[in-house]
Amino acid sequence: MTVVQALVLTGPGQAEVRAVPAPVAADGEVVIDVHRVGVCGTDVELFTGDMSYLQSGITSYPIRPGHEWAGEVTAVGLGVDPAWLGRKVTGDTMIGCGHCERCALGRHHVCAERHELGIRGGMAGALAERLALPVRALHALPDTMDATLGAMVEPGGNALRCVEAARTGPGDRILVLGTGTIGLLVALFARARGAEVHLVGRQNNDLELARALGFANAWTREVLPARAWHAVVDATNAPTMPALALDLVEPGGRIVYIGLAGAPSTIDTRELAFRDVTAVGILGGSAGLDGAIAAYADGSVDPRQLVAATVALTGAADVLRGNRPPGAGPGPKIHIDPRT
Secondary structure, eight states: OOOOEEEEEEETEEEEEEEOOOOOOOEEEEEEEEEEEOOOOHHHHHHHOHHHHHHHHHHHHHOOOOOOOEEEEEEETTTTTGGGOOOOEEEOOOEEEEESSSHHTTTTGGTHHHHHHHHTTTTSSSSSEEEEEGGGGGGEOOTTTOOOHHHTHHHHHHHHHHHHHHHHOOOOEEEEESSHHHHHHHHHHHHTOOOOEEEEESSSSGHHHOOOHHHEEEEEEEGOOOOOOOOOOOOOOTTTTHHHHHHHEEEEEEEEEEOSSOOOOOHHHHHHHTOOEEEEEEEOOOGGHHHHHHHHTTTTTTOGGGGHHHHHGHHHHHHHOOOOTOOSHHHHHHHHTTTO
């Protein structure tokens, strides 16, 4: 039996690299050699045991995580166009059933029976040397796109959906709460569309990378100027921030919620109604993946500075424990190369 190396979460705070059976392309599937994987906050919560799916029983250990990835197709199953062989690809995290009304309407990311790669439904994730995936979830990458950019497509798709939901463009002023990967990507995509971008971080140290990326309007909450914020994006995990977003947005403006707090957060819906504010929730980057690929390919958005380091698969557990690799840059994202 052919085996590959994969990261397996066996319980809260427990992770190890194991030899597992190599994936085989079933009907309608491909097998990908994985070149790069991003470690996400969701992966960390799966590792710590804090992820809500674990509390609700939707997900249980053992888990093979990893959903931000890039690689190359090396095998195809029955019914798959062989032209996929050798293609650089990334893929959707949300794998709908393909048959329900939501899937038919293009809302497979909220399909009640969906799998989430490396997160939900037992589908083995990308923190492994090889990955099997339905071909309908694949997104082709340009030959010129490297693995670093490819593995940033999934978070980029989430960020692009936020910017589209905020409906910001030239002349608009957007406030982004949070300077992690998603917050900075939202800022990059919003700037590419001509908006005036401001960011809020917890402390000055959190703002250094934002300023290095050219965002001079980076503030802590204490010094945030009073402005008319046409849109506010909450990309934090703090339960107090959704209400703050509502306090700050202009009447008639839009709030986009993508950050998920570990505890319930509340807003006063009376204020939402009285001020005619539109609030939008974002789950997953599915509808934004192609747009993110296009923006990376044409250079209008370049997320490379967000990647602090790339380490081997054997270093993944240490990253999940919150340890930054020696020599890591200032970016919030750590990448894993499963081939090393």
